[in-house]
Amino acid sequence: GAVVSQHPSWVICKSGTSVKIECRSLDFQATTMFWYRQFPKQSLMLMATSNEGSKATYEQGVEKDKFLINHASLTLSTLTVTSAHPEDSSFYICSARDGAGTSRYNEQFFGPGTRLTVL
Amino acid sequence: GDSVTQMEGPVTLSEEAFLTINCTYTATGYPSLFWYVQYPGEGLQLLLKATKADDKGSNKGFEATYRKETTSFHLEKGSVQVSDSAVYFCALSDPTSGNTPLVFGKGTRLSVIA
Numbered sequence: 001g002a003v004v005s006q007h008p009s010w011v012i013c014k015s016g017t018s019v020k021i022e023c024r025s026l027d028f029q030a031t032t033m034f035w036y037r038q039f040p041k042q043s044l045m046l047m048a049t050s051n052e053g054s055k056a057t058y059e060q061g062v063e064k065d066k067f068l069i070n071h072a073s074l075t076l077s078t079l080t081v082t083s084a085h086p087e088d089s090s091f092y093i094c095s096a097r098d099g100a101g102t103s104r105y106n107e108q109f110f111g112p113g114t115r116l117t118v119l
Numbered sequence: 120g121d122s123v124t125q126m127e128g129p130v131t132l133s134e135e136a137f138l139t140i141n142c143t144y145t146a147t148g149y150p151s152l153f154w155y156v157q158y159p160g161e162g163l164q165l166l167l168k169a170t171k172a173d174d175k176g177s178n179k180g181f182e183a184t185y186r187k188e189t190t191s192f193h194l195e196k197g198s199v200q201v202s203d204s205a206v207y208f209c210a211l212s213d214p215t216s217g218n219t220p221l222v223f224g225k226g227t228r229l230s231v232i233a
Contacts, residue, residue, distance in 0.1 A: 006162070032218055034220050041228070042225075042226075043208070043223055043224070043225045043226045044163075044208075044223055046220055049218060049220060051218065093162050093163065095163075095220075095221075106151055106212045106213070106214040106215075106216075107151065107153060107165060107168060107212060107221075108212070108220070108221050109165070110155070110162040110163040110164070110165075111162050112161055112162040113160075113161060113162040115160075
């Protein structure tokens with residue numbers, strides 16, 4: 001149980017285009033999802049926290065108009081990188097928490113990541 | 120605020136060697152503690168977890184004990200394999216808040232050589 005999927009697993013796009021990354025909780029309802037960015041050989045950097053049906057909360061320094069997050073259902077959140085540029089190339093990872101509160105650990109379950117390369 | 124400090128590595132070991140990756144934390148409440156593992160090119164996988172003092176989490180030969188007196192959650196394995204080569208992240212969670220994300224350490228890269 002507690003599987004999180006991401007799609008696509010990798011994407012290459014031209015500078016100036018927009019890219020949408022989907023994050024799905026497959027066997028649980030995720031009222032809260034998190035989006036991270038990871039640079040090579042570095043730790044995860046939290047970009048934003050999204051709650052189903054409400055606006056995402058962005059971390060300081062993350063451009064909300066650049067990285068659009070939508071959490072329209074209890075099993076799906078999307079991250080859209082708008083007008084992508086080479087500096088947006090990175091590994092993007094989503095994570096979800098079981099909204100039913102069935103886990104006393106309050107752990108997060110992670111997707112496999114999406115590698116974005118902007119040419 | 121809450122924080123996690125772990126040895127940064129990289130750590131290079133020979134196969135069958137003993138592994139310890141230190142992790143200490145600061146938290147105002149009683150956090151849940153986790154070790155996640157990230158294999159090359161992949162997302163994070165939960166390795167083990169513990170929710171209260173003296174709990175021992177274990178999985179795949181790895182162990183970690185929640186030590187409240189020393190605020191530590193060190194990861195150990197008695198005999199590492201080449202397939203254990205990965206980055207290991209120590210993390211904590213406030214069990215009372217569903218909106219607060221995990222607090223991660225910076226990660227420790229482990230390389231095991233045959």
